[in-house]
Amino acid sequence: MAGMAVRREGNDRPPATPSRRKPTINDVAQLAGVSFGTVSRVLNDAPDVSASTRERVLQIIKDIGYRRNRAATALVTSRSTSIGILSDGSPRFGPVGTLLALENVARKKGYAATVISVEKPYEESVQAALDSLDDTGVGGIIVIAPVVDMAAAVWNATCRVPVEMIAAGASSTPNVFTYSENQELGARLATQHLIDLGHRDIAHIAGSMDWFDGRVRKRGWEATLRDAGLEPGLCVEGDWSPKWAYETGLRLVREEKVPQAIFAASDHTALGLIRAFTENGIRVPDDVSIVGFDDVEGSDYFLPPLTTVRQDFNALALMSTEVLLGAMEGRDVDRTPIPPTLVVRDSARQASSRK
Amino acid sequence: MAGMAVRREGNDRPPATPSRRKPTINDVAQLAGVSFGTVSRVLNDAPDVSASTRERVLQIIKDIGYRRNRAATALVTSRSTSIGILSDGSPRFGPVGTLLALENVARKKGYAATVISVEKPYEESVQAALDSLDDTGVGGIIVIAPVVDMAAAVWNATCRVPVEMIAAGASSTPNVFTYSENQELGARLATQHLIDLGHRDIAHIAGSMDWFDGRVRKRGWEATLRDAGLEPGLCVEGDWSPKWAYETGLRLVREEKVPQAIFAASDHTALGLIRAFTENGIRVPDDVSIVGFDDVEGSDYFLPPLTTVRQDFNALALMSTEVLLGAMEGRDVDRTPIPPTLVVRDSARQASSRK
DNA sequence: GAAGCTTCCGTGAACGTTTACGGTACTTAG
DNA sequence: CTAAGTACCGTAAACGTTCACGGAAGCTTC
Numbered sequence: 149m150a151g152m153a154v155r156r157e158g159n160d161r162p163p164a165t166p167s168r169r170k171p172t173i174n175d176v177a178q179l180a181g182v183s184f185g186t187v188s189r190v191l192n193d194a195p196d197v198s199a200s201t202r203e204r205v206l207q208i209i210k211d212i213g214y215r216r217n218r219a220a221t222a223l224v225t226s227r228s229t230s231i232g233i234l235s236d237g238s239p240r241f242g243p244v245g246t247l248l249a250l251e252n253v254a255r256k257k258g259y260a261a262t263v264i265s266v267e268k269p270y271e272e273s274v275q276a277a278l279d280s281l282d283d284t285g286v287g288g289i290i291v292i293a294p295v296v297d298m299a300a301a302v303w304n305a306t307c308r309v310p311v312e313m314i315a316a317g318a319s320s321t322p323n324v325f326t327y328s329e330n331q332e333l334g335a336r337l338a339t340q341h342l343i344d345l346g347h348r349d350i351a352h353i354a355g356s357m358d359w360f361d362g363r364v365r366k367r368g369w370e371a372t373l374r375d376a377g378l379e380p381g382l383c384v385e386g387d388w389s390p391k392w393a394y395e396t397g398l399r400l401v402r403e404e405k406v407p408q409a410i411f412a413a414s415d416h417t418a419l420g421l422i423r424a425f426t427e428n429g430i431r432v433p434d435d436v437s438i439v440g441f442d443d444v445e446g447s448d449y450f451l452p453p454l455t456t457v458r459q460d461f462n463a464l465a466l467m468s469t470e471v472l473l474g475a476m477e478g479r480d481v482d483r484t485p486i487p488p489t490l491v492v493r494d495s496a497r498q499a500s501s502r503k
Numbered sequence: 504m505a506g507m508a509v510r511r512e513g514n515d516r517p518p519a520t521p522s523r524r525k526p527t528i529n530d531v532a533q534l535a536g537v538s539f540g541t542v543s544r545v546l547n548d549a550p551d552v553s554a555s556t557r558e559r560v561l562q563i564i565k566d567i568g569y570r571r572n573r574a575a576t577a578l579v580t581s582r583s584t585s586i587g588i589l590s591d592g593s594p595r596f597g598p599v600g601t602l603l604a605l606e607n608v609a610r611k612k613g614y615a616a617t618v619i620s621v622e623k624p625y626e627e628s629v630q631a632a633l634d635s636l637d638d639t640g641v642g643g644i645i646v647i648a649p650v651v652d653m654a655a656a657v658w659n660a661t662c663r664v665p666v667e668m669i670a671a672g673a674s675s676t677p678n679v680f681t682y683s684e685n686q687e688l689g690a691r692l693a694t695q696h697l698i699d700l701g702h703r704d705i706a707h708i709a710g711s712m713d714w715f716d717g718r719v720r721k722r723g724w725e726a727t728l729r730d731a732g733l734e735p736g737l738c739v740e741g742d743w744s745p746k747w748a749y750e751t752g753l754r755l756v757r758e759e760k761v762p763q764a765i766f767a768a769s770d771h772t773a774l775g776l777i778r779a780f781t782e783n784g785i786r787v788p789d790d791v792s793i794v795g796f797d798d799v800e801g802s803d804y805f806l807p808p809l810t811t812v813r814q815d816f817n818a819l820a821l822m823s824t825e826v827l828l829g830a831m832e833g834r835d836v837d838r839t840p841i842p843p844t845l846v847v848r849d850s851a852r853q854a855s856s857r858k
Numbered sequence: 859g860a861a862g863c864t865t866c867c868g869t870g871a872a873c874g875t876t877t878a879c880g881g882t883a884c885t886t887a888g
Numbered sequence: 889c890t891a892a893g894t895a896c897c898g899t900a901a902a903c904g905t906t907c908a909c910g911g912a913a914g915c916t917t918c
Binding site (some may be wrong): 859860861862863864865866867868869870871872873874875876877878879880881882883884885886887888 | 889890891892893894895896897898899900901902903904905906907908909910911912913914915916917918
């Protein structure tokens with residue numbers, strides 16, 4: 149027999165370094181002179197354990213730094229203490245803010261958050277992501293789905309655990325329920341502000357119609373105008389980028405179609421517009437009033453400081469976690485969307501009397 | 504014989520509700536007519552299973568949608584398939600970009616990412632976060648520690664699994680090793696650019712010295728100047744906010760100490776500065792050249808478009824995951840930091856001949 | 859046609875918990 | 889003094905895997 153085995157020396161010696169091993173419930177039990185059952189009871193603060201014993205066990209636990217093995221617990225109880233967060237990969241402002249806030253409130257409720265992000269061909273990536281989240285044993289999933297295609301993929305996907313989608317203005321289905329901020333209201337606030345300032349010719353430089361945010365903001369703009377008896381003015385749809393907005397602004401200047409007032413679908417859109425106008429001697433807000441949406445960091449120091457709409461991501465996160473946990477635990481909770489607020493700065497001004 | 508108990512039929516009939524229950528390795532085995540051991544072998548594509556059997560098992564797995572229970576696997580192998588990401592709660596540009604990128608490459612390597620963020624009194628929150636990450640069974644932890652206090656907390660904390668810290672210019676300790684981008688180089692690039700443009704009076708409007716980024720960027724500025732035989736000019740330390748920068752800019756104007764050229768510690772800092780100068784008739788870049796740092800979204804559409812330094816978060820994430828995984832698996836990998844790049848736009852210009 | 863290899867597969871134990879059940883020792887009532 | 893509680897606590901089984909062993913065929917080889 150060819151002598152050369154050796155290579156795989158692994159027989160049965162995991163505890164090479166006994167120190168490094170994580171203490172188990174048995175270690176605690178032994179030290180405390182009780183059975184592991186008793187330790188388990190104090191861990192889950194169940195009844196049927198005397199005060200003195202409880203005390204002693206607790207002390208030992210602290211001393212040796214025992215921590216309950218979550219995998220083992222999950223295995224036997226098959227209920228979980230974590231939620232999954234599914235996000236698209238874009239580092240755009242909204243999604244990221246939501247993500248962080250979400251983790252925060254989940255943790256405060258005793259849930260760990262495992263996140264996963266998906267990319268462009270959503271059909272497969274979303275289902276795969278949902279599956280692997282399921283694998284890790286999450287009890288529920290929140291998906292941040294700003295773009296329509298992604299939401300569609302979520303609707304078509306199947307998943308054992310409850311799925312909640314944060315998507316502005318999208319509708320719930322039997323499988324996945326939806327929650328969001330009331331961005332349409334945000335758009336209404338912005339547009340109304342412009343109307344209140346005396347403007348009549350109010351354009352919308354929109355975001356991408358592939359995004360819920362883009363659709364909903366446009367809808368809000370349009371509806372407000374109609375409600376006020378005004379005809380919706382110019383509307384051009386873009387892609388959120390300052391670059392596109394800049395070029396659009398340039399075109400407007402060239403064609404002499406610069407409107408009196410503009411509701412820009414995002415702060416970055418506003419940024420591009422402002423540059424295009426300013427470079428051509430058209431002053432904001434003197435010649436054209438602009439209000440943005442997002443209140444990104446720094447928007448208060450744009451030139452001019454931007455009047456814009458702010459969403460409350462913390463409130464959003466709080467509510468939506470509440471809603472998900474409710475679904476997981478069989479409760480039913482209120483689901484009215486969060487209202488954004490208008491923050492008034494210097495980029496929109498009273499309409500001049502001319503016209 | 505007893506006409507059918509019904510109620511709890513569970514002796515060996517798991518499929519009470521065949522639908523909702525998650526299939527196990529045993530279900531697969533039964534359907535395939537093999538033992539669970541064999542199924543396990545095909546799952547881990549171990550040898551010792553015939554092609555035909557493998558085929559059949561694989562098919563069944565697909566048919567009934569079996570997915571391996573991670574908790575059970577983790578329990579028995581005690582090696583993990585997830586990493587923890589610890590971040591500070593700030594939605595500042597750098598940290599968030601890193602976070603997303605990190606998850607992305609981790610997933611591509613087959614690891615799930617559970618994230619947790621900590622807040623201000625770091626001493627306790629960091630240790631708690633590390634612990635609860637450990638609880639969830641991560642194999643290693645990457646902490647994004649932009650601020651010095653947080654890093655200190657990490658240094659003082661104890662943790663069983665490898666901890667890697669992403670902190671610009673911080674040093675490694677026995678317990679936690681550090682990795683980062685070479686931000687000092689970034690600062691040097693920016694400063695050198697200004698020198699090359701012919702400027703001699705180059706100030707630094709710095710970030711917060713509570714942040715590594717602030718410290719390192721200042722150091723780079725100072726070193727470059729000295730290397731060029733120039734005396735470092737004005738340096739004032741702030742807090743990254745456009746607001747503070749704006750006020751600082753105003754003060755400079757009032758005291759008539761506006762320098763010829765400025766290396767701003769961040770794009771947002773630059774933003775505040777620019778507004779202060781512009782509002783007072785001091786033109787950028789005609790009267791003062793400014794270069795920023797970060798290349799935040801939209802900085803190409805500031806007024807003027809900002810010359811700045813861009814970090815490659817994807818590369819950072821790729822490398823640091825590589826490094827962590829290396830540590831977890833006992834490999835040793837290269838750890839040279841990533842170089843940022845200078846992106847030249849319009850906010851810095853050739854020095855005028857005067858002076 | 860028995861010895862020795864391969865190749866494939868089944869079995870049992872273990873991982874660290876939770877949970878239901880059972881048991882002891884004390885207390886109290888009759 | 890016995891019966892029935894009560895207050896504690898121990899035990900066994902189960903959760904869904906992985907892994908080391910061992911064993912049964914089938915194929916060579918003499």
